[in-house]
Amino acid sequence: MRYLVLNRTPLTGRPFPDWLGADHEVVLLTDAAAVSAEPDVRSAQLGGYAHVEVIDDFHFNPLVESRALALHRKGGFDRVIALSEFDILRAARLRELFGVPGQDVASATAFRDKLVMKRILAKAGIPLAPFAPVANLQDLLGFIEQQGFPVVVKPRRGGGSMDVHVLHDPQDVESLLAAHRDLGTDDGAQLLAEKYIEHELVHVDGIVTAGETRLMWPSTQGDSTCLDIKQGQALHSCLLDADDPLLDPVRELTGRALAALPVPDTFMFHAEVFLDADRRLVFNEVASRMGGGMIEHVLQLGFGITLPEVYVRSLGGNAPAAVPAVPERIAGLSLFPPRAGTLVAIPDTCPVPGIDTYTRHAAPGTVLEPARLSVEKIGSVLATGRTRGEVEMALAEALAWFERSTVIRPGTDGTGAGSAS
Template sequence: MNYLILNRSPLTTRPYREWIGEGHRIVLVTDAARALSADDGVRTEQLAAFEETVVLVDYHDSVAVEREALRLHAEFGFDEIIALSEFDLLRAARLRDLLGLRGQNEESAIAFRDKLVMKDLLREAGVPLAPYAPAADATSLIRFTQEHGFPIVVKPRRGGGSMGIEILHDEDELWNYATRTTQLGTDDGAPLLVEAHVEHELFHIDGLVVDGHIQLIWPSTQGTTTCLGMLDGHMLHSTMLDADDPRLDDLRKLTTTALETLPTPTTTIFHAEIFGTPDGLVFNEIASRMAGGRIEEQIRLGFGVHLPELYIRALAGNTLAEIPEQPLRTGGLALFPPRPGLLRAVPGECSIPGVTGLKVAAQAGTRLGTAHTSVENFASALVVGASRAEAVRTIEELRVWIEAETVIEPLPPSDFEV
């Protein structure tokens, strides 16, 4: 078999050759900045695993990816295109359709990437959703508030990482937002969605489908923390639900309904979000890819299996490791976003029982700005416990320790890096 891989992730975390196996030709088109080691020796070793490699500096939004993929297909005749990143799903799907290859097609990718298309399909199937509408222009926002009031949530239809999401509480904030968002005043309009804001606890449900059958599906909760709170400088945490949690079955059933409603690929990773509201569960969205923000590691910590590895092994027809029916232990994570200022002191080695995988992404002396995405952080860690309650206690102890160990010196607003 001949495989083309479109890659943005560090190759240290994506040993594609090992996962696919020997006896295949594997070609890589990859982002230069994110994927490759700065060490020349390590970089050479990373690229040696592939039949041919194309390293692109302008990978993110350049048609060079498509151009190179077509050139390479003429030489290798690909049987499969593999893409793990959310921002490569449509790109890979369109290439598959053009080349007549199996795998997720454009219709499926759009249903999972475009929140308006997704919600329209889910609504037709009776999945509970917050009120929503397309928001191509300012009058659409006004009309929506006349029907549903404030606050409202405005978000890109094909965004990710909570980028570009804003909560508007009144008409002044609406007009301020519309003034800043110039596409709302154009004939073509803005690719935005507006929703009624609902008070909620956010659950994320992660898992794997292989050959049309769900092999893993498990909910976690972010408790009182939110993705948008990260953008305001507040910690985000997540912990897996216990096997006897009364919310478990309903969350899994609602996620399964969404997967059955949408044109789900026969083999895929998925990441769903569901709001727990005072009036019951409300579905938010679902993606056909691995979640960010160290959720990949959280699932691995709890179940002992690695979802991207299982997914690619399944695509290559390899035997998969046995997947437990429920977590072997409770996995959790905590992300600490940057706050504007000069970072004077950072956390050192953590000795709190149950804390593992502490990462500090910034050095003392770094000028910090605000987070631009819900996964951007200066420090993060995984936690493990025998139960969710134990994991939550560990996260709280970790939060207190991180705050005590971290010193961020305020700077004049003109000096902030945002």
């Protein structure tokens, strides 16, 4: 079979030809930013493909689809593979143009467009926060009048908490209007408003192959949220223990939500569930792709599998690795975000017991800006232990160590007044 792979993430660790197997021909269209500038690394990343095209401005470039169609006319593709949130719809459109199986546009839209998704879930009786589309100021003011502050406003087809606003008062409304001039156009904005819920965020990650759920396991972000990292606060997450009382209710709700949506036969998923102040579960949303922010690495440590590999091998008709019913060990992560200023000092190694991996993502002298995405970081750790309690203790100690050891000073030259961390 002949596979087309659309890629925008670093290719190291994504050996698509190896995962699909030698019996298949693999063509790669990749973002130039995903390919190393080092000749030896670049050669290894691009080896094994029948054809490769490296494309600039991959996200906004319609030539990605144009080139894919031209290549299909020459040789014909049997399948299209895309792992990124922002290529889900693009890949679905190509499948329909090619006439090949896989996630179609209706399914991709239900996962990518939060308004479409929530309307489907609401009709199925899935508990949700009140929501409404927002195309203009009248829509927004009407929703606020009905629900009161605070209100969350987000892009209907966003990702990574980008451009998510929590409105607490009329001044925040004015700030939103300044950021979204499309609210004043005839075509209107593609936004969604939701009633804000105080919550603990539980995310659920897993995979379905040939209609069978192979993995569905929740993690909790505890007292951190995806929006906190944009305010300069660390984000952490940890797998639930096998005997956690939340485990079965969260999985049951996630299963009901997936059953209501037009799912493909084989797909990865990343769902979010709110545990509100009254300990009730409220479904937020679900994506048909791997969770971001190092969740993949947490699942590797906990279950001993690489979820994208299981997914791609399954699409190639190859037997993927067995997935344990429960984690072999509990694993978690913590992301340390940037704050405005110049990075003066950042440690190279982490001495905290229980930390499996520490990674420095920025070098001294780097001029930093506040995070725009929930996955932006200057440092990160992965921790393992026998229980969630052990892992969360290691993550807390690592955060305290990182804040003591890292110096960010205001300004762009590193000489301004400021304190460590």
